[in-house]
Amino acid sequence: MQKPQRTILGRVSAYADEATGFLRRRRMTRKPFARVYHPGGRSAAFSSETAEGRRLFAAAADLIDAAG
Amino acid sequence: MARTRAPIPQAITTASQDARSSDTSYMFAEMAVDAEPDRSGASAQSAVARLGEMSPDLRGCAILAADGHALAASGDAERWGSAGSALLAAADAAGDEPVTHLHVATEDGEAFALRHEGLAVVAVADRFTLASLMFFDMRAVLRDLIREAA
Numbered sequence: 001m002q003k004p005q006r007t008i009l010g011r012v013s014a015y016a017d018e019a020t021g022f023l024r025r026r027r028m029t030r031k032p033f034a035r036v037y038h039p040g041g042r043s044a045a046f047s048s049e050t051a052e053g054r055r056l057f058a059a060a061a062d063l064i065d066a067a068g
Numbered sequence: 069m070a071r072t073r074a075p076i077p078q079a080i081t082t083a084s085q086d087a088r089s090s091d092t093s094y095m096f097a098e099m100a101v102d103a104e105p106d107r108s109g110a111s112a113q114s115a116v117a118r119l120g121e122m123s124p125d126l127r128g129c130a131i132l133a134a135d136g137h138a139l140a141a142s143g144d145a146e147r148w149g150s151a152g153s154a155l156l157a158a159a160d161a162a163g164d165e166p167v168t169h170l171h172v173a174t175e176d177g178e179a180f181a182l183r184h185e186g187l188a189v190v191a192v193a194d195r196f197t198l199a200s201l202m203f204f205d206m207r208a209v210l211r212d213l214i215r216e217a218a
Binding site: 039 | 142144148155157161165167171173174177179190
């Protein structure tokens with residue numbers, strides 16, 4: 001029979017592996033996006049194919065350049 | 069030979085307290101008029117520094133006034149002001165009403181902006197920064213700045 005602390009450590013280790021995998025998959029699949037939020041919790045997302053999205057991405061790129 | 073002093077007569081303070089409340093009200097009235105929040109200079113600069121300490125993924129940020137000019141920035145204030153106000157203007161134009169906050173994630177980094185009580189903070193962070201934490205920190209810094217200024 002395994003010692004109780006081994007069981008707990010194994011479980012924590014499994015959760016950590018799951019979290020690492022989730023973050024890795026998230027990084028691989030995440031694409032650029034633009035999301036704006038309005039009063040009352042309403043939000044809207046814009047892709048880079050729309051005119052509004054292009055303007056948002058261009059303005060964000062300029063801001064990122066300012067940060068160096 | 070022991071030296072003695074004459075006892076110091078105790079002043080009645082009630083009169084002075086009354087005087088303070090009745091004769092100095094104009095001073096407090098002036099203070100109230102001049103209590104326009106000091107949202108410039110040192111306070112905004114310390115807010116920028118505080119946000120940098122709170123958010124390890126932050127590359128830079130700026131505090132913008134309602135008219136869009138930068139009160140303080142981690143770099144070139146003029147450039148941060150124009151770029152930040154352009155981002156907010158683009159977000160406002162994308163919808164039918166002004167935005168409260170926005171998040172744009174690109175390949176090169178992530179841009180955030182948040183408005184609160186006439187001020188705005190714009191920030192740039194590394195990719196994959198957790199947006200909820202960034203907005204929380206930005207909101208906390210702006211609230212502190214407004215509270216200090218009030």
